[in-house]
Amino acid sequence: MKSVLKNRSFFFMWIGSAISELGGAFGTLCNSILVYELTGSEMALSSMWLLYFIPSLILQLISGPFIDKWSRKWIMICSQWIRASVFLLPLVMLVTGNIEVWHIYVVQIVVGLITPLYTPASQAITPSIVGKEQLQDANAYIDGMTRLMMFLAPVLGGVVIHLIGTELTLSFVCICLFVSGAFLFYIKENRTSQPIRKTWLEQFLHGFTYFFTKPIIVWLGIFLTFVQFGVGVTMVTNLPYIKDELSADMRNMVILWPDSHLAM
Template structure:
């Protein structure tokens, strides 16, 4: 099945369109909230607190929601999530228009978004294998990831220009509209649902998901490696804005360009990943993570804002190579009837690592130099990835091949 044929699949087309618009809205919303908090407080501690208030409820709900994702309609979960996100962004919008905006308004939005994201993400991942043949998941994921990242490239770029020229208020109505439009597009998905033959309790389903996850070394260790990366992402979420505006004396527009650089690289990486032949999947994936770690170290030593853009783009290419293979392996490995439960366990680990990174960045950014934090992040990622690449234990990452594993699991 070629890319052209994938887009002829109407349900995939609607998911593709809905996710693109959703990512655009999320990128605009995150950009606006970060700037609003920084303008209101001028504190990296407050910026970090904004993300902690997002991740704590997200992490708690992520652990418990998995069994319900498999029980409920995944399409309805996604639609509900998008419409809810669109409505909650009315809080900072209306507060800004009336001149009553306070930091707690942004914190309230972050808490609510943190509660909604654990519903949307596993439902989105779980519905893809029901509409795309297993043999084409890699191409579909690369196509979906690449185009979504293109939107997240355009959003910070456009957001930086808009905020620099006319202010944050002009972008807030667009955030609300994008989420609502995405929800209505997702309503058009033709969902195929398979009734579960046995009605199990939540505890039985939860235990089943945790047990299955930890019996699969490949899934566990790919989650662990990704968790170290997400720890670094969590730290950088706190320090990116002061890094650009203070360390490199950049403007909000240049902060937008910097935030656009990673998704631009990701788009290029997603286009490249299907054309990369490899004899060792382990070498390809962990080699990409090593390159990603080195980009953090380079940012820590960098003094040029333009070099920062290039470095972040390279990080995007490396992360795309790892992520597309990672999610494809996950979707091929896990039976679809358990996808929601396993996704929730996996995302709990990943989001937990990101929360730890945000907390680390929040605490240390007022004590340590920001450049030192970038070097610390990169050193951790490089060390873990090199160990995975060199230690004989991790040879299982190359076996069995996709066809054999898919035949066995399904």
């Protein structure tokens, strides 16, 4: 069977998503370091993450039916370019010496609003660009790439920030996200007209009810809630611990903090 990577549309989506994951991880690392450098406050750092997760969770509840109506390709492209544009804010402010913590908060809010659009659109577009017989391989490639980037990107980000500094790293983030959107242009999306027969509320209630009819899914959701709570705590506490308790300077901090993600 022909490799799914020989499918031009899938290949460009896969590469674009990999670049996006890399740039996004580097951007998050820069934001966290900047917030803690500016404030020295664990509360400010946790607020940064809340400003990402709360808009993301709210939008996830309402975005699904609308993604089905719009072009998934253009949702993905616009999402990447909006993310790239918003990262220009802290970059410009940092270069001009006017960086403030609220600039980072704006980035987190916008990224939190964009992610619930990009992620489901990228998942939903896959069956429309690969054949049914290649769908399993395509999902495996996407999942493998995502996990690899989750593993490598924080470490690479720490090394890159150490070598070239935060300003150039933010420039790299913007370039990555713009390039990612450009790669997505090459996707040939096969759209079919699927008018929504039910209202958004009806679809939401149907999905909510279905969730609780599957005990395995419910227990998996409970388990993942506890896991994510633990991960969320470490996302906030690792950086202050390395800087304050281990007395690491910025050079060592950008190396030690990403390395702590590998231990998790």
